[in-house]
Amino acid sequence: MVSRAQIGLALALGLLALVSTAEGGVLFSNLTRTLAVEATIQSTNSTTGVAHVGSDHLVVSWALNSSLADSGLDAKYVNVNIKLCYAPVSQTDRGWRKTNNDLHKDKTCGKGIGSQKYVPGGNTTNWRITKDVPGAIYFVRVYAVDADGVQLGFGQTTNAAKSSNLIEILPISGRHASIDVASAIFSVFSVGSLISFLGVEAIRSKKAANARAGK
Amino acid sequence: MAANANWQDGNTKGEPGSSLHGVTGREPVFQMTMETVGEKEATDLKGRKFALPVDSEHKAKTVRLYSVAAPHMRTFHLSWIAFMICFFSTFAAPPLMPVIRDNLGLTKVDIGNAGIASVAGAVVSRLLMGTICDLVGPRYGCAILMMITAPAIFCMPLVSTPVGFILVRFFIGFCLATFVSCQFWMSSMFNSKIVGIANGTAAGWGNMGGGIVQLVMPLVFDIIRRDIGSEKFTAWRIAFFVPGVLQVMMGLLVLTLGQDLPDGNYAELKREGEKVNDSFQKVFLYAVTNYRTYIFALTYGYCFGVELTVDNIIAEYFYDRFDLNLQTAGIIASTFGLMNLFSRPLGGVLSDVVAARWGMRGRLWNLWIIQTVGGVLCIVLGLTGQLGPAIAVMLIFSFFVQAACGATFGVIPFISRRSLGIISGATGAGGNIGAVTTQGIFFMSSKYTTEDGIMLMGIMIVACTLPVIFVHFPQWGSMFCPPSKATEEDYYISEWSKEEQSNGLHHASMKFAENSKSERGRQSPPRSKEETVGVDRL
Numbered sequence: 001m002v003s004r005a006q007i008g009l010a011l012a013l014g015l016l017a018l019v020s021t022a023e024g025g026v027l028f029s030n031l032t033r034t035l036a037v038e039a040t041i042q043s044t045n046s047t048t049g050v051a052h053v054g055s056d057h058l059v060v061s062w063a064l065n066s067s068l069a070d071s072g073l074d075a076k077y078v079n080v081n082i083k084l085c086y087a088p089v090s091q092t093d094r095g096w097r098k099t100n101n102d103l104h105k106d107k108t109c110g111k112g113i114g115s116q117k118y119v120p121g122g123n124t125t126n127w128r129i130t131k132d133v134p135g136a137i138y139f140v141r142v143y144a145v146d147a148d149g150v151q152l153g154f155g156q157t158t159n160a161a162k163s164s165n166l167i168e169i170l171p172i173s174g175r176h177a178s179i180d181v182a183s184a185i186f187s188v189f190s191v192g193s194l195i196s197f198l199g200v201e202a203i204r205s206k207k208a209a210n211a212r213a214g215k
Numbered sequence: 216m217a218a219n220a221n222w223q224d225g226n227t228k229g230e231p232g233s234s235l236h237g238v239t240g241r242e243p244v245f246q247m248t249m250e251t252v253g254e255k256e257a258t259d260l261k262g263r264k265f266a267l268p269v270d271s272e273h274k275a276k277t278v279r280l281y282s283v284a285a286p287h288m289r290t291f292h293l294s295w296i297a298f299m300i301c302f303f304s305t306f307a308a309p310p311l312m313p314v315i316r317d318n319l320g321l322t323k324v325d326i327g328n329a330g331i332a333s334v335a336g337a338v339v340s341r342l343l344m345g346t347i348c349d350l351v352g353p354r355y356g357c358a359i360l361m362m363i364t365a366p367a368i369f370c371m372p373l374v375s376t377p378v379g380f381i382l383v384r385f386f387i388g389f390c391l392a393t394f395v396s397c398q399f400w401m402s403s404m405f406n407s408k409i410v411g412i413a414n415g416t417a418a419g420w421g422n423m424g425g426g427i428v429q430l431v432m433p434l435v436f437d438i439i440r441r442d443i444g445s446e447k448f449t450a451w452r453i454a455f456f457v458p459g460v461l462q463v464m465m466g467l468l469v470l471t472l473g474q475d476l477p478d479g480n481y482a483e484l485k486r487e488g489e490k491v492n493d494s495f496q497k498v499f500l501y502a503v504t505n506y507r508t509y510i511f512a513l514t515y516g517y518c519f520g521v522e523l524t525v526d527n528i529i530a531e532y533f534y535d536r537f538d539l540n541l542q543t544a545g546i547i548a549s550t551f552g553l554m555n556l557f558s559r560p561l562g563g564v565l566s567d568v569v570a571a572r573w574g575m576r577g578r579l580w581n582l583w584i585i586q587t588v589g590g591v592l593c594i595v596l597g598l599t600g601q602l603g604p605a606i607a608v609m610l611i612f613s614f615f616v617q618a619a620c621g622a623t624f625g626v627i628p629f630i631s632r633r634s635l636g637i638i639s640g641a642t643g644a645g646g647n648i649g650a651v652t653t654q655g656i657f658f659m660s661s662k663y664t665t666e667d668g669i670m671l672m673g674i675m676i677v678a679c680t681l682p683v684i685f686v687h688f689p690q691w692g693s694m695f696c697p698p699s700k701a702t703e704e705d706y707y708i709s710e711w712s713k714e715e716q717s718n719g720l721h722h723a724s725m726k727f728a729e730n731s732k733s734e735r736g737r738q739s740p741p742r743s744k745e746e747t748v749g750v751d752r753l
Contacts, residue, residue, distance in 0.1 A: 003588050006611055011595060093322035093661050096313070096535050132447040134317035174318050174448030179372045182456070187366035190463045194362040197470050198355075 025104030026151050031143075034073050035080070035122075035155025037062045039140040039167065042126070050168045053129045058084075058167075060113060062142045062155055063122020076152055077118040077144040082125060083109035087158070087166045090136035103151055109141055118144060135171035265477070273477035274406045278413050286474040290404045293465075293473050295417040297357055298397040300465045301390040302424030302552075303431075304368050304458040305333055308384060310429045310530040310545045311436055311451045315380070318448040325377040327659030330527040332385035334520075334650040340392035341643045345399065345636055352475035353400035357393050361466035364390040368459035372452035390462070394643060397421060403476055411563065415621055419559030422617070425526040426552020431457070433545035501710050502634035508641055510682045511623060511630070515642045516649020517679040518586055518619035521593070521672060523650035525551055525616075528658055529609070532665050537602045547606055554613040562621025574736025575629065575691035582622040583683045583694065589615035590676030597670025620646075629688070629731060632724040633710040649679075691734050698735075703728035 041049070042057040051058065060082055064074055085108045091097045100106040113127045139158040143151045158165050266284030267275040275287035282288040308315060308329070316326060340360070348356045367386035374380050398414050405413040435457050439450040475481045502508055530548035533539055539547070562585065569577035592612035599605040623642065630638055653675065657668035687693035689701035707728040711721040 003584060003615075007588055007591060011591075093324060094316075095323060095661060095664060096316070096531075132317075135320055171318070172446065172448055173375050174446065174452055175373065175375060176449060179449070179452055183369040183372055186456070186459060186463070187369045190362045190365040190369075190459075190466070193463075193467065194359065194470075197467075198359075 025102045027101050028103055028106065028154075029101055031151060032073060032153050033155060034065055034068055034153040035062050035142050035144060036065050037140055037142045037155040037157050039157045041167065049166070050170060051129055052170050053133050053172055054131045056129055058113065058127045058129055058140070059124060060127065060140055060142070061122060061124040064120045065155075069120070073153065074118070074120060074144065076146045078147045079115055079145050079149075080118050080123075081115050081143045081145055082113040082127075083141050083143065084111040084113055084133070084138050085109035085141045085156070087137040087139055087162050090138070113140070129169060131172050133169055133171060135169060138167045138169055139165065140167070269477065270406045274404060275477075276406045276409065278405065278409055278416075280416075285472075286477050287404045289472060290400055290474065291413060291417065293469050294353075294357070294397045294400045295420045297361060297465050297469055298393045298417065298421030299424035299427070300458070300461050301361065301364075301393045302421060303428040304364070304462055305337075305384075305388050305391055306425045306428050306526045306552075307368075307387075307432055307455060307458045308333075308371070308380075309527050310432045310541070310548060311454065312531045313534050313541060314436070314447050314451045318451070319375065319377055319380055321377050321380065323661050324659055325381065326531075327654055329377075329381045329384045330524070330654045330658065331651050332381050333388040333527065334391070334523050334647045334654075336385050336388035337391035338644045338647045338651070340389045341395050341647065342640050344392040344395035345640050348396050348399040352481035353396040353403065354469060354473040354475045354480065357396040357400070358466045358469040358473070360390055360392055360396070361462050361469070365459055365462045365466065368455060368462060371455040371459075391647070394418065394421065395640065398639075400475075411567075412560070415560045415563040415624065418624075419555045419557070419617070419621070422522065422555040422559060422620075423552055425522070426549045426555065428458070429526075429530050429545045429549035429552065433541045437542060498634045498637055501631060502637040502641065505631055505634070505638070507630045507686050508638050510686055511627060511638075511642050512645025512648070514582070514586065514680055514683055515620070515623050515646045516652070517676045518589065518616050518623060519643075519646030520649020520651075520653055521589075521676060522613075522616055522620065523647065524653045524658070524672065525613075527650075527654065528665060528668075532669070533602075533605075536600075536666060537605070539602075547609075550606070551609060551613045554610065555617050558614045558617035559621040562618030563625050564621075565618065566622045566625025570625070570734060570736065572737055575626070575688055575734040576694060577736060578622070578626050578734070579683055579686060579694050582619060582626060583680055585615055585622055586619040586680040586683075587677050589619055590673045590680060593673030593676055594670050595673075597666045597668070597673060600666075626686075629734060631710060632707050632727045688734075703731050703734075707731075 037060065039058055039060045041051045042059055043051055044055055045052070062080060062082070068074075086097045088099075091099065091108070097107050097110065099108045111130075111133060114125045116123050116125060139156055139162060141154060141156040144153040144155075145151050156162075157167075265273065265275075265287070266282065267277055267279060267287050269275055269287075278291065279288055280291075283292055312326065315321065319325075321329075344356060344360070351359075364387060367383055367389075370383050371387070374383055397417050401413045401417055402410050432454055435454045436450050439445050439453050440447060443450075443453075445453060529551055530544045533547050534541065534544035537544075565585075566578050566581050569581045573580070589612060592608060592615060596605065596608045596612055599608050624639075627639055627642055628635060653672055656675075657663055657671050658665065663671065684694050687696060688706065689699045690703045690706050692698040704725060707724045708716065708721055710724065715721060
């Protein structure tokens with residue numbers, strides 16, 4: 001029967017999928033923490049540790065750890081990638097932000113802040129927090145990468161447990177007064193046109209019934 | 216009309232011939248049928264000729280898909296498009312979930328609850344819609360439902376909390392009851408010989424809305440973001456005006472162009488006592504005391520319910536597991552729903568083809584095999600980690616799951632003649648309950664990853680399809696048991712009390728019983744003794 005052949009085909013495909021190997025990626029646990037990173041919020045309001053998207057800036061400064069200045073660990077560093085990463089409290093119950101030791105599969109650091117050339121003396125970047133950043137608790141991580149983009153080392157603004165020195169970012173709601181008004185207008189139109197339609201048909205059928213009764 | 220008329224005889228009137236029939240079974244039980252007189256000259260009450268050949272009730276005898284002639288084909292197209300747009304609205308959020316979950320700070324539990332809410336509302340509204348159609352007609356039922364739920368769609372752009380999101384999806388989900396009005400309307404417009412194909416095609420094409428939306432919403436979102444320059448968190452809100460406006464437009468079209476019956480609208484026509492309403496209590500009683508109702512409600516929950524669940528989770532699944540962008544994930548997810556173009560009608564057709572040879576036992580085996588294979592493929596889908604094979608498995612899985620829906624309604628019309636409407640409604644509601652349960656168990660908490668949830672759902676499909684083995688018709692047998700000496704007449708007459716029989720209320724059921732002898736399949740041994748008894752009873 002056709003369905004048996006299809007079962008066989010499907011199972012074969014499934015087995016192939018299981019058997020095929022996935023590409024190995026860089027493991028986060030293998031990276032050395034060589035960079036010192038600091039992030040400060042430049043904000044128009046006074047609440048510390050809280051930033052608003054769209055209006056506030058994040059100033060990130062990074063440099064090679066002073067104790068490792070002549071260690072040669074940074075020999076292969078070509079660029080640095082600066083990323084905004086979710087703190088554990090914003091990852092709970094949200095599998096799409098899960099931390100994975102395999103950096104190919106890791107989803108902790110979803111938002112890229114910027115990329116700069118590596119210099120041992122370090123650099124600073126000023127980033128205006130974009131409006132598509134979701135509301136959550138964050139820290140900043142900087143990956144040192146080689147010419148092919150493979151991660152070699154990192155630094156972050158928080159401790160290994162990702163519990164200290166966290167940044168809270170408040171998002172936009174996405175709502176606008178014009179959308180609210182349009183919503184109201186369309187809703188009223190929908191219900192209103194229905195009621196008027198039903199009313200007109202009711203009146204018409206009454207007229208027809210009266211005409212018939214009158215005949 | 217000879218009582219021994221061959222069931223294949225095209226002249227038998229008002230009898231369900233092929234499988235997918237009478238999906239709502241709201242055909243009047245007692246309607247007197249008249250001989251067709253010069254059918255080519257049939258005209259409606261206003262004296263206009265019908266574009267299609269019609270029978271004595273002015274129901275069309277053919278389906279011409281390319282025509283929009285009033286009233287039959289226009290009804291067909293209005294009806295399935297309305298149902299499709301309701302599916303579109305109900306599943307408009309899932310393809311945009313990666314954006315919505317960031318905007319509203321949703322957790323997996325919130326998303327799961329919203330998915331359940333979106334299909335839970337329809338459990339009740341589907342059960343009520345049959346009665347509403349009976350009272351005010353399918354045109355009003357469909358249009359009123361669509362235009363009353365449209366404000367819920369327009370509330371989606373205003374949502375800013377998880378609770379608001381769940382509530383709005385709950386209220387939008389009510390409009391899935393247009394399934395019932397769609398099927399009811401088809402049954403009023405198309406002769407029972409072809410109402411099966413009309414209903415199956417309309418249901419399949421309507422379900423496609425769940426696929427089309429996965430394509431359209433990410434595209435609309437992208438256009439708004441790129442070309443209008445909105446922020447992501449604003450663009451998805453504006454995108455929701457598309458399903459809302461479509462639904463209002465369709466509601467208006469249904470009101471202006473639609474027509475309840477071939478001869479006109481309910482309000483215009485006088486119901487001259489041709490239709491005598493059956494006792495609701497009796498009809499309800501025979502539905503709830505028939506164990507087959509429960510078995511098929513359960514199994515439909517694991518084909519249609521699974522289809523609804525997958526519509527809710529599949530775009531997010533491809534986005535997350537395979538790291539695709541929103542548009543690509545949407546395109547892949549849409550293929551699942553789009554398979555409905557042919558897979559659901561084919562499921563019913565397959566049921567008919569199998570029944571011609573093996574009768575009802577064939578139909579039951581057909582349903583069990585298709586649905587179980589669907590379950591196995593679901594398990595494989597959960598285990599598939601590569602993108603290409605995952606898409607292939609999903610496509611084959613979607614065919615089997617949707618064909619199982621079609622095949623289920625190949626059996627439903629034979630469970631009961633008297634209570635067909637309620638049993639069909641209960642089956643449909645069972646589909647939604649299955650969706651609620653499945654999403655609740657496997658896709659809510661972070662206990663299971665989505666891929667594990669899909670695999671476990673597949674195991675549950677296989678387990679919950681097993682009860683089909685226990686469906687036994689005394690006159691036709693079951694999957695493993697041959698029929699007893701009972702006849703079709705015995706089975707269908709058991710729904711009428713002696714009093715009702717003496718009043719002659721059971722005649723339509725007897726006609727149905729006669730025609731349902733086709734469910735014996737070919738080469739069944741003649742049971743001449745029972746045949747005579749059946750004729751005497753008539």
